[in-house]
Amino acid sequence: MIAAIDLATVWAFVIAFAVFVYVVMDGFDLGLGILFPLFPAKADRDVMMNSVAPVWDGNETWLVLGGGGLMAAFPLAYAVLMPALYTPMIAMLIGLVFRGVAFEFRWRTTAARNRWDIAFAGGSLLATLAQGVALGAILQGVHVEARQYAGGWWDWLTPFSLLTGIALTIGYSLLGATWLVLKTEGDLRDKAYQLSWYLLFAMLAAIATVSIATPFLSIQYAQRWFTWPNIILVTPVPIAVAAVTALLMRSLAQKQDSRPFVLSLVLFALSYAGLGISMYPYIVPQSITIWQAAAPQNSQLFMLVGVAGLVPLILGYTGWAYWVFRGKVRAASGYH
């Protein structure tokens, strides 16, 4: 059924990769913002902020690549999905504005610092909820007619999209908590361990609920997961989730430093793979496949040259920036 590896498939993987790198990188710093209200002490907040301040901007650039890449490689999908997700997208953008400027603003004022802390936490939460809701809205499918979105401006709001919104919020919070385990020490780190436990259980519940609800959205999803012989191909995913969960619990129990964060990322990767299995080869579920949405070959090829040459370079110097700011962030060495 599936033809040889073609450009559209390659690009589907490129976009999926960009979105995943975004989720990996911005996930923990958004999660950090969501956890902000649980750490009221100024010293703790300074450390939390400092642990991501040098890298947050690079993290968000992957979101721009995801959006820009989608417009370039699958313009029809971009043109249909963005109006369909209008309200969550605008909410996400506004959330990102608030939390992005808070990185700079909270150091420039003592009187209004608390207000920018609220902006940081609120913006992070709003952006995360919006992303999760958008994911759910995409999965449940949108109404397309004549190459255009043909639904209303509240179609995205359903119990399922709210569920995915909450699920993503829990997931990012887990990434944030395990990131704190990696980057901090002392009481702050102990609290992060404790939070990681709660959030891990919440995350498992969220994964289970979304996994159970998804096949009820469309017969295609159910067939993808529960028919022979697909079932053989997809069963490793839930088994791997169980195995990674066990490892993650052990690393938390042993108070390990970097492993909880890495394993949380693996858990994300598995959930993400599950989403990919459900959606492929649709880019707008149930209506537009990656081949129907694909830009002409010469556009996709022109960009692929850039992606192949530049993304390894980008990963290289991004890695270098993380390396420069490696190690624990200490309260005394606040960067501002």
Place this chain on the structure above:
Amino acid sequence: MLSNLDPVVLARAQFAFTMSFHIVFPAFSIGLASYLAVLEATWMWTGRQVFLNLFHYWLKIFAIAFGMGVVSGIVMSYQFGTNWSAFADKTGPVIGPLMAYEVLTAFFLEAGFLGVMLFGLDRVGPRLHFVATLMVAIGTLISAFWILSANSWMQTPAGYAVNSDGQFVVADWLKVIFNPSFPYRLLHMVLAAYLTTSLVVGAVGAYHLLRNPHLAGPRVMFSMAMWMAALVAPVQILAGDQHGLNTLAYQPAKVMAMEGHYQSHSDGAPLVLFGLPDQDAGRVKYAIEIPKLSSLILKHSLDAPLPGLDTVPRENWPPVPITFWSFRVMVALGFLIFGLGLFSLWARWRGTLFDSRPLHIFALTMGPAGFIAVLAGWITTETGRQPFTVYGLLRTVNAASPLAAPAVGSSLLAFILVYFIVFAAGVVYILRLMGSSPHHGEQGPSGDMPTRAAGITPASGVAGQGSLS
């Protein structure tokens, strides 16, 4: 209430509003990143502490401006889809790759090295740190390259074909990227960014010199800024003239709107200095004109005939009053900046550059002039392209998303509210930083980091110098 409004008008208002807020920050950070690279290079070359102080002083301001540019820029990159989905579908194969290359070659470069530039001097040492500063500065210029290529293609489309789905597809990438108006627009905009920054730096220097003419930091920055204004302003006027001639060749209706030429002139068109363009009546009321000068500027001949908007179908007219006035604001400010440059050269020659109060007051009032000129210039070129998004090919009304007015109206209100709160606060913080003068031992954004107490030196061999001088 909102449902009575035209959703396309609301979408245009939203794009214009968010774009106008956004453009101010890149216009400033393109220039400031280059200035920071110059300051750091000069510090490393001369070892003079004043350059490091200035570097740290402007770095703190850069951090805030850049942050605001990033967050308002993400909004722009998604609005093509949320509000202009028909445009995104039709032009995605052409415009999309240009923007994807902007992300890959520019945004990542800036963002990847920004952290080291802001906070990493102690961790990586001056040499690697300078590389990071340079990468950020180069990134801002590469970003300008791609986004202006994309914008220019919308003004003067080339190298394209149209497929069966009605999408623009690429026939020749080089013709798309280097489309006819691109080199002019790129030069004009980069020079504008440099001038904008030099005016801001000059105004801050002037502000502190007015209070104390002996401060080393303000003297250095004021002198550097005035050199920049004096040298670049005349070049910019020439570049603008060439850009205008290019527009006359490819988008004549835009030039007619800029000039207020509703009527054709068969033997020499007048230059309308001021007047009130009346779009309905199709003429400029109360016009103050200089005979034949427009033909001289545009055609280099006093009697050359110039067609007017009466040769263009009415449904293809740009909104003349806006284009006409914004063009005049830009040109007037351009000549004022040129005047400031000349004044500074005169004062420099007489040896009163740091003592001339009139010069300092002039420079201080010209601080925001670059921003206003940039906005006026963009309003001219964007409204002059109307009623098309892709000039002559795709009308603006056919480019919008199928959204109801209440959706766009609410988001527009939300953006207005949020931007005024957030960016007003940012501007206040920037002005507060500018209000204190750069001092001895100025710290960067990494401010009171205890590890900095040892100081740093440009050359590793002269340990201790940094903390002493």
